[in-house]
Amino acid sequence: MAKLDGKVALITGGTSGIGIATAKLFVAEGAHVYVTGRRREKVEEAVRTLGTSSTGVQGDVANMADLDRLFKQIGEEKGKLDIVFANAGAAEFAPFGSVEEAHFDRMFDGNVKSLLFSAQKALPLMTAGGSIVLMSSVVGSKGLPANTVYAATKAAIRSFARTWTTDLKERGIRVNAVSPGPIDTEGLRELLGDTPEGRKRKDSFGQIVPLGRVGNPDEIARAVLFLASEDSSYVAGAELFVDGGMGQI
Structure with a gap:
């Protein structure tokens, strides 16, 4: 039996890189996968790649109206969500001393605000025992140059895995973060x-x-599958580093 048979999954930012690699693996393991992306042509290309066990929804997860439209569609078509992989985000670098307000807003809106509301708006559809996987990064635990704001967004996401675990414990929804190192x-x-x-x-x-x-995207996808599936049924509030040891040594 495949690990995700009968499951409905959402992957934000699911049209390239780690997102599409994870979507392919989820489909191979039996899930129906919704993928989102801002560019319609990339969403359509992803669905052609993934096949009939996928649905593409064009939209910006930083836009609340787009999120409402996304979850309305999932509710009407499937009536539930078992897995959310909040993967969408962006990176920009600026050293402390030259951080501009626009840079700060782009990073926190694109990485923190959008992720929080992507997960929160999914909750009415989520099943008991479901799984939320958050995309963090090893940089949230490192003091790398020019990463002042970007690293702070990833540290905030790691914190969400802790606090949401306690907020959602009565529903049995597990929340964990995956923290990649540099990925091609x-x-x-x-x-x-x-x-x-x-x-x-x-x-x-x-x-x-x-x-x-x-690293390569497939290596992260396998870690996300672990956190999304029953293989990690006793794992909650954790941060799984998939970074070649970068955050550990």
Whole structure:
């Protein structure tokens, strides 16, 4: 029996990178997966890749009206949610001393506010014993340069896994965070620049990761599957580092 047979899952930011890798794995394990993304063409491409056990919904998770439309559709079509992987987010870097208000607002709106309301608006549909997996990052536990605001957003997300676990214990909904290290995704390549210099910077991450390399999206997807499935039935409020040892050594 597949690990997610009969389950309905939502993956925000599910059209590329870690999101699409996790969606593929969830579908392979028997779930029907809703994926969201801001770009319609990417949402349609994801559904073509995932097949009939998926539904794509175009929208911005930082927009409350888009979230309401998303959950209305899931409610009408499936009537429940078993799994939420709150994956959507963004990264920008600015050293302390040059942080601008617009940068702060983009990071907290895009990473914290949107994640909180994505999960909260899912609650009326969530089944007893469901699972919420939050996308945090190893940077929330490190003192890396130019990460003042971005790291703070990821630390806030890790805190949510603790507080929501206590808030939702009567419903048996487990909340955990997954914290990747540097992962070779389209988003990372765009952030660093897909140029010889950008690729050199990406490869340099291997020098600060004890395993000596950048990770790949499938490695994170397998960790998310663990937290979403009954394999982690006694795991709650935890932060699972999938970072090649970067946050541990």
